[in-house]
Amino acid sequence: MDCAASVTSCGSEDLAEELKKKGNSSFQQQDYRSAIDFYSQALCHNPRCAAYYGNRSAAYMMLEDYSRALDDSITSIKLEESFTKGYLRAAKCHLMLGNPSLSLDFYEKVLNVEPKNQQAIEEMQVSSNVKNHLAKAIFDSQRGEYRDAVFRLDQCLRAAPYCILFRVMKAEALVMCSRCEEAHDLCNEVLRVDAHNVDAIYVKALCFYYQDIPDKATQFFQEVLRVDPDHVKSRNAIKRSKLLLAKKEQGNTLFKLGNNQAAYDMYSEALSIDPKNNSTNAKLLCNRALVGSKLGKVDQAIEDCTKALEMDPKYIRALQRRATLYQSVDKHDEAVRDLEQVFKLEHTRENQEVLQEAKQTLKLSKRKDYYKLLEVDKSASQDEIKRGYRKAAMKHHPDRHVDAEPEVREKEEQIFKQVSEAYSVLSDPKKKSRYDNGYDLEETGGMDMDPTILFSNLFGGMGENMAGLAVYVAEDKALQALTKAVTKQVQLAFKALVEYDADASELKLKALVSNGEAVYQAAPIMRPIVFMGPSNKKSELTKLLQSGLINFMKERFAGRLNIVQPLMSIYSMSSKQSRDLALDVREAGASLKLVFMNCDASFPTDLDQAAFHPLIIYIQISRRKVLERLLKESSLRRREAELSDAYRLYDHMQHTPCPYSLIITDSNLDDATQNLELFLESYWASTRSVPEPATMLQDLRTSETIV
Numbered sequence: 001m002d003c004a005a006s007v008t009s010c011g012s013e014d015l016a017e018e019l020k021k022k023g024n025s026s027f028q029q030q031d032y033r034s035a036i037d038f039y040s041q042a043l044c045h046n047p048r049c050a051a052y053y054g055n056r057s058a059a060y061m062m063l064e065d066y067s068r069a070l071d072d073s074i075t076s077i078k079l080e081e082s083f084t085k086g087y088l089r090a091a092k093c094h095l096m097l098g099n100p101s102l103s104l105d106f107y108e109k110v111l112n113v114e115p116k117n118q119q120a121i122e123e124m125q126v127s128s129n130v131k132n133h134l135a136k137a138i139f140d141s142q143r144g145e146y147r148d149a150v151f152r153l154d155q156c157l158r159a160a161p162y163c164i165l166f167r168v169m170k171a172e173a174l175v176m177c178s179r180c181e182e183a184h185d186l187c188n189e190v191l192r193v194d195a196h197n198v199d200a201i202y203v204k205a206l207c208f209y210y211q212d213i214p215d216k217a218t219q220f221f222q223e224v225l226r227v228d229p230d231h232v233k234s235r236n237a238i239k240r241s242k243l244l245l246a247k248k249e250q251g252n253t254l255f256k257l258g259n260n261q262a263a264y265d266m267y268s269e270a271l272s273i274d275p276k277n278n279s280t281n282a283k284l285l286c287n288r289a290l291v292g293s294k295l296g297k298v299d300q301a302i303e304d305c306t307k308a309l310e311m312d313p314k315y316i317r318a319l320q321r322r323a324t325l326y327q328s329v330d331k332h333d334e335a336v337r338d339l340e341q342v343f344k345l346e347h348t349r350e351n352q353e354v355l356q357e358a359k360q361t362l363k364l365s366k367r368k369d370y371y372k373l374l375e376v377d378k379s380a381s382q383d384e385i386k387r388g389y390r391k392a393a394m395k396h397h398p399d400r401h402v403d404a405e406p407e408v409r410e411k412e413e414q415i416f417k418q419v420s421e422a423y424s425v426l427s428d429p430k431k432k433s434r435y436d437n438g439y440d441l442e443e444t445g446g447m448d449m450d451p452t453i454l455f456s457n458l459f460g461g462m463g464e465n466m467a468g469l470a471v472y473v474a475e476d477k478a479l480q481a482l483t484k485a486v487t488k489q490v491q492l493a494f495k496a497l498v499e500y501d502a503d504a505s506e507l508k509l510k511a512l513v514s515n516g517e518a519v520y521q522a523a524p525i526m527r528p529i530v531f532m533g534p535s536n537k538k539s540e541l542t543k544l545l546q547s548g549l550i551n552f553m554k555e556r557f558a559g560r561l562n563i564v565q566p567l568m569s570i571y572s573m574s575s576k577q578s579r580d581l582a583l584d585v586r587e588a589g590a591s592l593k594l595v596f597m598n599c600d601a602s603f604p605t606d607l608d609q610a611a612f613h614p615l616i617i618y619i620q621i622s623r624r625k626v627l628e629r630l631l632k633e634s635s636l637r638r639r640e641a642e643l644s645d646a647y648r649l650y651d652h653m654q655h656t657p658c659p660y661s662l663i664i665t666d667s668n669l670d671d672a673t674q675n676l677e678l679f680l681e682s683y684w685a686s687t688r689s690v691p692e693p694a695t696m697l698q699d700l701r702t703s704e705t706i707v
Contacts, residue, residue, distance in 0.1 A: 089104075218241060240274055375388050618663045
């Protein structure tokens with residue numbers, strides 16, 4: 001509105017005063033835009049009134065429009081040099097616009113007129129502090145001390161929270177501290193207020209550059225140059241980004257061509273381009289570690305992975321690569337630590353399996369290498385093992401070292417004992433088999449027995465038929481027809497697993513409700529299989545019996561079986577860890593393969609709170625004499641505890657409804673595995689009519705959080 005041209009025709013000063021009062025009323029009601037309209041109309045009637053400009057300046061300040069507020073403040077001062085409020089508002093606007101020096105100049109003008117003006121004194125101190133912090137922030141940034149710069153800029157923003165300049169400066173310092181997400185959010189806040197702020201666009205481009213997203217980075221750098229062709233920082237950044245990307249791609253190409261040394265040199269050259277780009281440099285270091293390992297530079301490769309993780313502590317590939325390198329130099333403890341971190345960052349079955357393998361390798365690495373002691377290969381025959389023993393025994397026999405130093409003699413005696421121990425294990429086919437399969441022979445408590453023989457000794461000659469047990473009696477004709485295909489030794493609890501749909505004339509998986517949600521109806525997945533009995537999971541008897549059945553399952557159902565191995569005890573899991581385990585089980589079953597969960601639950605009640613409704617298979621020994629005979633080499637206290645736990649499990653069988661889906665009481669391992677096979681094959685067949693949902697895993701991941 002051209003107020004100057006309409007002074008004469010727009011009315012009197014009285015009308016202007018009425019409009020000012022309306023503006024004041026709107027201001028008090030926090031309707032600042034209406035207040036600005038009224039003040040603008042008042043100025044049309046009386047453009048020489050400093051108070052009207054001052055009031056409109058105050059309204060603009062409330063809307064955080066400090067540029068217009070500053071213009072009105074300056075105008076009010078020009079119209080009335082003694083207008084103190086105009087000076088105070090101009091000082092405040094300069095501070096909010098990021099210029100504390102000019103702010104201080106205006107406060108000094110106020111104090112020259114009113115030396116005791118308390119508002120000017122207090123606000124002047126604030127501006128002085130901001131000026132000092134800003135100078136230190138600039139100095140810190142020039143020295144590369146970006147964390148200190150962020151701290152200084154935070155102090156500035158406490159006094160001037162809406163200052164765009166301070167926010168952009170902080171965003172740039174955050175980028176250099178590798179806090180790109182925070183910087184990106186801060187830039188977006190600025191761009192919502194000022195969409196064409198080239199400095200904010202430049203810092204946003206930096207975020208993409210330092211997050212190794214070169215295409216996006218180039219796009220925003222070019223946008224800056226379209227607005228400001230002389231923006232030196234953006235021009236240099238584009239050149240650096242293109243050069244870094246080119247060197248990285250050249251290194252990748254050379255590696256694929258098998259030219260490892262040239263690839264190693266190219267990655268090294270790329271690393272020198274921008275030492276501050278942690279994201280890209282972490283990948284370059286990880287790539288160089290791979291190439292270095294192929295060149296035999298294992299120690300350097302490990303160091304490269306370590307540097308990459310210092311730049312990006314959550315870089316999973318670097319953790320995995322360093323773990324592999326650690327294993328190659330027999331540093332298995334370090335490898336396990338890295339893989340535990342991988343599993344913590346990415347909770348998948350694949351990572352879990354790799355971690356379990358690493359733990360097993362670690363366990364094996366800590367035991368004595370019997371083959372090395374006898375200087376024979378792991379595929380050596382019994383004759384070769386015997387020859388190796390004779391040679392090693394003669395070499396280390398104490399009689400050959402009677403004249404040696406005491407330390408040497410003692411060392412040779414120890415080696416001779418170890419050689420004898422090695423031969424005692426490797427010459428025994430059963431012990432050798434356990435040793436080769438990774439079992440800890442020292443933990444068997446003397447119960448060194450093949451599961452096949454154990455089953456035969458366990459159930460044979462009991463004088464009564466204890467084979468199999470029906471948990472539920474099938475009433476529906478469809479269920480009765482199914483049970484006819486099952487041997488007398490095992491009667492399946494199909495009533496617990498399936499239901500007959502009369503309308504569809506077919507069997508379907510029963511919907512099992514958990515927390516109000518019919519999970520098996522909404523998400524058709526396989527229920528996990530859990531072994532229990534004959535006693536608690538710490539019992540060697542339990543371990544040996546269950547291991548025989550587990551090995552059978554792995555072989556018989558290869559390709560149709562997923563195994564879930566909890567990384568910690570069921571009893572010590574937090575509620576979040578329990579939910580994560582339940583999700584693992586549900587994901588494993590979503591493929592409609594059989595799922596076996598090898599957990600440490602000893603009793604059905606241990607799984608009462610589980611959200612995955614396991615099929616519990618109980619290996620039963622109900623006769624005390626048999627248990628005592630099998631546990632005779634245990635201590636009295638341990639034997640009594642295992643007997644107590646065995647009978648506690650048996651008591652669960654008497655409950656209604658019984659918690660066990662299958663009870664095995666067979667006379668030998670062959671029968672036990674045959675009946676287990678019948679049960680699992682029948683369960684497998686009963687679930688084949690359930691369609692596989694294409695979006696099952698995606699639905700699970702969107703409904704639950706994986707850590």
